[in-house]
Amino acid sequence: MTALIRAENLGKTFGATGGWFGGGSDQVRAVDGVTFDVDAGETLALVGESGCGKSTLGRLLLRLIDPTDGTIRFEGQDVTRLSSAEMRMMRQRMQIIFQDPFGSLSPRRTIGQIIGEPLEIFGLTRGRRARRDRVAELLQQVGLPPAYMDRLPRQFSGGQRQRVGIARAIAVNPAFIVADEPVSALDVSIQAQIINLMQDLQRDAGFSYLFIAHDLAVVRHIADRVAVMYLGRIVEVGPKRLIYDAPQHPYTQALLSAAPEPEVDTVSRRIILKGDVPSPSNIPPGCSFHTRCPIAQEVCRRDRPPLAQVAPGQLAACHFARPNPIPTGNAA
């Protein structure tokens, strides 16, 4: 498969050196030396806890914020070098779905105006009539009655809002969609509707998702591959089955074991990590996970482990990760 989008050594540092009151540095290294691909038509899930940099990484890929270092190639083209005008046109190919799609949109504009705006910007429809027809078609695609186009955002429930957010994203026929916690705020029964919708649309249109989420059950369902982030770095990445059945990084193992599942007799395998995630403004040296890692040794405090292959397509950044025998059947 060919990479649709490739990030290389991507990094983002927020904040200036030497704070307002002098003295220490206020820099936050939100994303640090991240390299990965998203293939055409696949769903790569990005998981990790708050502050791990997963949302920042999603925004970097679309250049909604500019990287401090590294490159992003989209369909072979280095988008970090594009002017802002060129980048705007590029966004026809790259879209984003937010957790709260109306958080940044005017409450006074109708659903038709909200979905129609990207059509207008990119000149995809000519004239008001054609635009309304296309909006009606999009509403139908996301499971809303076309008559809703004259309604205002406040008349919609959470699930309906997310459908509108999805309609707006797919309006321009993108090749790549960053979905940042798209179902986190929804009730379980509505969450299933939106996940199914996102999968149906992908099957029909063939775009790729970078699916940013903290819910590991949802990710197991929707992802083809999974990347696990901790303090701005990818600590493990690989095909979903290998990540869930044979995780090699101790953080991935703890994260997966910590997620409560509505099933009987699952509790005993839980690994409980000590302490909190360190602040991204003060990342521990060596392996940044060593302060919480149940198997950390001296070398972990000193040397940062590279992201190295442990199985075909599976990479882990741990001094103690072993080559992974391909699991058979129900290994866990």
Next chain:
Amino acid sequence: MTPDLLRLTDVTIEFGSPKKPIRVVEGVSFSIGRGESVGLVGESGSGKSVTSLAIMRLIGGRVVQGRIEFEGRNLLDLPASALPEIRGRDIAMIFQEPMSSLNPLMTVGDQIGEALLLHGWRDRTKRRERTIEMLRLVGIPNAEGRLGAYPHQFSGGMRQRVMIAMAVACEPKLLIADEPTTALDVTIQAQVLDLMKTVRRELGMAILLISHDLGVIADVCERVVVMYAGRVVEEADIRTILTRPQHPYTRGLLRSVPRRGHEAERLYQIPGSVPPAGSIRQGCPFRDRCELAVSRCAEEMPPMFRFGPSQSAACWVTAAAEGVTQAGAAA
């Protein structure tokens, strides 16, 4: 059977003006035994939080019907002056966002101390010792050194620990926890759930855990009460709920959660959305989204049918299918 610690009978709660009331909770009955852990599960608008707040008499709405008995006393009959003594000492509550329940201007030590003082711990030294003991119990490192720290100096998970320390300092008989881990990351959530189980074991208290997440409830609770649109629709021990749910809503809820080993399948989706509060005045509130609904469902609210010694569910169709005719809540 041991007498219940808490028993709700036919509790109905209304908001809005008395002329145009909006019924958000209707005919809710369930009980919690001493030392038992019970989960209250439901989606937004199910009335689960309103019900739990009513137990503490902390809601703006009106309980227009029913009884909430704690150790045999109807809390709804008590004068307001008797409530502070019950809150904290008999029943304590923790919320999703600890910052909104902690005083940002008071040190953590002073806040826990104040709770103790209100409930009769007059001796300052003993109060201090007890505060340290509680902070240690909830796993705050260097508990003694952290007495003088303010809430903002703690992380989200640590704040929730402080809340739990404060809530359990007076050894309440019942701890009500409303979505206590919803705002936390999964590794921190695991720590807090583990802590709740430890505290319950050490202090022998009962827990009412309110959550939208059946996984969280399965982790902590022995029994589950499922609410939908202001009503209890099913009640059973956790194993039965997970393996043999009887209400179509419970079944749908479980099937719509992505589960291990079913990744290739399309997720089951319950069609439609939760009806607005108070909009359904007659019949089963789930009928418009229910695959099994028959005409009777629109006319008459089903009673709780007893499907087994620990299970009851309010559904005409599954009761008939299982040959269950006996109404009445599970034991």
